[in-house]
Amino acid sequence: ADPTALRRDLEGVRVVVSAGGTREPLDPVRYLGNRSSGKQGYALARVAAQRGAEVTLVAAHTVALPAPAGAEVVSVSTAEQLRTAVHAAAERADVVVMAAAVADFRPASRAEHKIKKRDGEPDPTIVLARNPDVLAELVERRRGAQLVVGFAAETGDDRGDVLDHARAKLKRKGCDLLVVNAVGEGRAFEVEDNAGWLLSATGAERPIPLGSKAQLASAMWDSVADLLAGR
Ligand code: CTP
Ligand code: CA
Numbered sequence: 001a002d003p004t005a006l007r008r009d010l011e012g013v014r015v016v017v018s019a020g021g022t023r024e025p026l027d028p029v030r031y032l033g034n035r036s037s038g039k040q041g042y043a044l045a046r047v048a049a050q051r052g053a054e055v056t057l058v059a060a061h062t063v064a065l066p067a068p069a070g071a072e073v074v075s076v077s078t079a080e081q082l083r084t085a086v087h088a089a090a091e092r093a094d095v096v097v098m099a100a101a102v103a104d105f106r107p108a109s110r111a112e113h114k115i116k117k118r119d120g121e122p123d124p125t126i127v128l129a130r131n132p133d134v135l136a137e138l139v140e141r142r143r144g145a146q147l148v149v150g151f152a153a154e155t156g157d158d159r160g161d162v163l164d165h166a167r168a169k170l171k172r173k174g175c176d177l178l179v180v181n182a183v184g185e186g187r188a189f190e191v192e193d194n195a196g197w198l199l200s201a202t203g204a205e206r207p208i209p210l211g212s213k214a215q216l217a218s219a220m221w222d223s224v225a226d227l228l229a230g231r
Contacts, residue, residue, distance in 0.1 A: 009225050011052035016089040017071075018100035018134075020060035022079040026126065027111035037103035038062025040151075040194065040213045044099055045071045056089040058082060060100050062206040079103050086134055087141070095224055097137045097149040099179075100169045106131055139174040144216040145222060145231045150175040153183045163197060163205075170199045176227060177201070179208075179220055198223050 010052040012069050019041020023031040042065050045057040057071045060082055067073050074089065076082045090096045103126035105128035115124060138148045150173050154165045166180040195210035198220060208219050 004215060006050055008052040010048055010221065013048075013053045013095060014056075014093045015046065015048050015053045015056065015095040015097065016056045017041055017097045018058040018060070018082060018086055018095045018102075019045065020062040021101040022060045022082055022103045023077050024079065024103045024106035024131075025110050025155065026107045027113065027115045029114055030064070032105075032107065032126075033061065034101045034103065036060075036062070038065055040216065041097075041099035042068055043213040043217040044097055044220065047214060051097075051221060056093070058085045058089060058100070060102075079134070079154065083132055083134045083137070090138060090141075090146070093146065094176065094228070095147045095149065095217060096138050097151075097220075098138070099151050102134055103131055106130060106177070135173055135175060145228075147227055148175045149177040149179065149220070149224065151179045151181070153181045155183055162196055166197060166199055175201070175224055179216070185191060200227070202227075 020038035021034040021036030023033045025031045037146045038059065038061070041057070041063065045055050046068035047056045049068055055068070055071035057068060057073045059073055059075050060077065074085045076085050082100060082102060086096065108127040109127040116187045135148065135150045142148055152166055152169050154162045156162050162180065166178060170178040178199045180199060181194055194208065194213055194216045196208045198206040198208060200223065206214055206219070206223065
C-alpha cells in the first residue's frame, strides 16, 4: 500500500506543528541561525491537513516552500517568538509537534546599532544566553490528553549509538513521542530523505525506513493516531 495514501483518520484533531530554524539577532543586520530547511515540518503539516486535522503551522525560517494546503501559518523568527506562538496555539491543541530547530542559545545582548570594527580596539566577543526549552515547557504545561512530540537529530559517538542517545533524550524530555533522525553520512539536513526511529513513552520503538519526508510524516501521524485511539 502507498504509505502516503489519503486517510481521513485525523478528522477533527487539532494539531500544532513548528518548523524551520530560529534566528537570534546580534545587531540590526546580523543573527545566529542554523541550517534547518523546514521541509520536514512542512511535510508534517501538509500530511496532517490531508488526513483531516485542523493544522496550525508555526513557521520559523525555511527555504522557499509552498504553504501547506489547509494549514494556518504563523510566521516567527526568534526562539522567543516561536515560544509565544506555539504556547498560544497549544492551548486548544490535541497534538503539538516540535519539528523546529530552536536555537539553544541567543546572543546575551542585542546591539542597538550595527556592530563596527574599530582599529586599535580588541575584537568583540559574542556572549550567549540559554533560550527556554519550548518542548520541556509544553510537557510541563500539558493538560489532559494532549500529546507532545519532539524531534531529535542524533549521531553516535563514544558514549553510545544513535538509539542510546535518543532513548535518553525521550526520558529527559518527557514527551509522548520522539522522532529520531539518524544524521551524519549526508543525512537529514538539507536533503530530501530521512531515516530513523519513532520512540514512544510507552516503550514502543519503530524503525523509520529511509524514505521521503512525506513518508516519515505519514509514519509519525500513524503513531500519533494510534496513541490518540488508545486514550
Ligand atoms: N527544542 C525546544 N526548545 C529548545 C531547544 C529544542 O523546544 N530551546 C525542541 C526541538 O524542537 C526538538 C527537541 O526539543 O523537538 C529536541 O531538540 P534537540 O536540539 O535535539 O534537544 P536539546 O535538548 O536541545 O539537546 P542538545 O543539547 O542535544 O541540542
Ligand atoms: Ca538543541
